[in-house]
Amino acid sequence: MSLLKIKLSFSGGIELLFDNIKQKSVEIPSSINPPNSTTMKDLISWMKDNLLKERPELFMSGDTVRPGILVLINDSDWELEGELEYEIKDGDDIVFISTLHGG
Amino acid sequence: MLYGRQLILPDLGKSGQLKLKNTSILIVGAGGLGSPAAIYLAAAGVGKLGIVDYDKVEKSNLHRQIIHNETREGISKAQSAKMTIEGLNSLCNCVAYEILLDSLSALEIVQQYDIVVDATDNVATRYLLNDACVISGKPLVSGSALRMDGQLTVYNYKGGPCYRCLFPKPPPPESVLNCADGGILGVVTGVIGCLQALQAIKIATENDESPNNLLIFSATSYPLFRSIKLRSKKKDCVICGDHPSITKLQDYVQFCGSGALDKSPSVKELGREDRIEPKVYHNLRNETPHVLIDVRETVQYEICSLPSSINIPLKDLPKRIEDVKKLLETPNTSVYVICRLGNDSQHAVNILKNYLKGEVKDIIGGLYKWSLEVDQEFPIY
Ligand SMILES: [Zn+2]
Numbered sequence: 001m002s003l004l005k006i007k008l009s010f011s012g013g014i015e016l017l018f019d020n021i022k023q024k025s026v027e028i029p030s031s032i033n034p035p036n037s038t039t040m041k042d043l044i045s046w047m048k049d050n051l052l053k054e055r056p057e058l059f060m061s062g063d064t065v066r067p068g069i070l071v072l073i074n075d076s077d078w079e080l081e082g083e084l085e086y087e088i089k090d091g092d093d094i095v096f097i098s099t100l101h102g103g
Numbered sequence: 104m105l106y107g108r109q110l111i112l113p114d115l116g117k118s119g120q121l122k123l124k125n126t127s128i129l130i131v132g133a134g135g136l137g138s139p140a141a142i143y144l145a146a147a148g149v150g151k152l153g154i155v156d157y158d159k160v161e162k163s164n165l166h167r168q169i170i171h172n173e174t175r176e177g178i179s180k181a182q183s184a185k186m187t188i189e190g191l192n193s194l195c196n197c198v199a200y201e202i203l204l205d206s207l208s209a210l211e212i213v214q215q216y217d218i219v220v221d222a223t224d225n226v227a228t229r230y231l232l233n234d235a236c237v238i239s240g241k242p243l244v245s246g247s248a249l250r251m252d253g254q255l256t257v258y259n260y261k262g263g264p265c266y267r268c269l270f271p272k273p274p275p276p277e278s279v280l281n282c283a284d285g286g287i288l289g290v291v292t293g294v295i296g297c298l299q300a301l302q303a304i305k306i307a308t309e310n311d312e313s314p315n316n317l318l319i320f321s322a323t324s325y326p327l328f329r330s331i332k333l334r335s336k337k338k339d340c341v342i343c344g345d346h347p348s349i350t351k352l353q354d355y356v357q358f359c360g361s362g363a364l365d366k367s368p369s370v371k372e373l374g375r376e377d378r379i380e381p382k383v384y385h386n387l388r389n390e391t392p393h394v395l396i397d398v399r400e401t402v403q404y405e406i407c408s409l410p411s412s413i414n415i416p417l418k419d420l421p422k423r424i425e426d427v428k429k430l431l432e433t434p435n436t437s438v439y440v441i442c443r444l445g446n447d448s449q450h451a452v453n454i455l456k457n458y459l460k461g462e463v464k465d466i467i468g469g470l471y472k473w474s475l476e477v478d479q480e481f482p483i484y
């Protein structure tokens with residue numbers, strides 16, 4: 001099976017759930033759920049199983065990210081790209097950002 | 104001439120300066136974001152500034168709340184901000200609101216201004232301001248900051264999204280860190296607050312051509328800024344969509360599960376039998392053999408700690424159970440756990456209880472309560 005190489009970034013405190021790493025290049029299967037191409041939904045659950053270090057409830061809610069996390073695909077709001085249904089492409093730059101509330 | 108150096112800017116000019124003079128801006132929060140925003144907006148010649156804050160000036164906030172100073176400790180932040188603004192530019196009409204903005208007061212105040220700057224520090228007030236701005240048709244310049252990061256967005260402006268379009272549901276309260284718990288570098292709020300002032304000036308002078316975007320600032324990343332293209336307003340948004348179901352302000356504390364006054368949500372994970380009051384612990388401290396574990400992050404432990412306490416940060420605790428066991432004189436030796444405010448310590452007790460035979464208790468209210476009730480010399484930070 002072929003692999004997709006993508007860049008993941010975490011910001012706004014989510015990095016604390018991922019071993020305090022802000023950026024990470026990972027290789028993921030191009031079809032996590034064969035025969036379908038890997039989607040954002042697959043990626044999120046793959047991250048939970050392979051990368052998440054603590055407290056999954058602070059990252060996920062159901063099969064998506066929890067309220068208050070914004071996902072960016074190649075510098076665009078993921079809503080513009082199809083959210084969970086977006087098919088991951090080699091070289092994608094995906095950012096998970098927690099909204100901040102302090103001031 | 105007060106505004107000479109900015110009047111000669113082709114992007115501003117006399118007409119822009121007049122627009123600023125005729126603009127009123129409401130700044131909600133005279134803290135780390137509101138301080139620089141208010142100073143620059145007043146200095147630039149904005150005609151009327153409203154400042155909302157119910158809090159008092161505190162020393163531990165002066166590193167970022169630079170509109171205040173040491174001589175103003177204990178007085179209202181709204182009043183203190185007004186004093187600074189009036190000293191800086193007597194032409195600015197500044198109104199101080201020493202209140203906690205809520206669903207009863209928000210609309211009436213927001214309606215009196217052209218632009219609203221969200222410089223608050225909690226989720227409930229952010230939803231409240233969003234809804235008040237959508238209902239009264241005002242652009243909302245929203246900034247936020249924590250640790251080394253900041254974010255800036257304009258909501259409800261030129262067909263762009265509102266806060267609810269982006270975040271229909273509030274985050275779980277336990278996922279929300281505030282500056283008191285997470286820490287914040289003063290200049291980080293300064294960067295975001297200045298950008299809020301800039302954005303408000305661009306809106307006031309009708310100079311803003313940028314598409315809907317979210318600006319992310321991270322002091323520790325390269326590049327420092329990232330600009331993200333945002334969705335448009337959502338047709339099915341409950342407040343700004345085509346068929347809004349929310350037409351008046353709500354109970355935001357209930358909606359968010361926490362309010363403006365909850366500096367940190369108090370966690371109650373443990374029953375009374377697993378907890379001990381700081382005074383009671385103080386009395387047995389020299390009498391009973393025990394181990395005291397401090398589960399704060401090491402950077403906090405290094406600032407101040409109780410003598411003989413052992414630092415094991417909460418996140419390392421599960422993999423350091425064997426280290427804890429080695430500290431015990433006998434398998435039944437009591438273990439007490441302390442942290443800053445008494446939340447993490449409860450979590451730690453729940454972990455330790457599974458492995459230890461003796462008593463494991465957390466010290467209620469943490470070092471904060473220790474400082475209030477046992478040792479006033481112990482620093483609160
Ligand atoms: Zn909306």
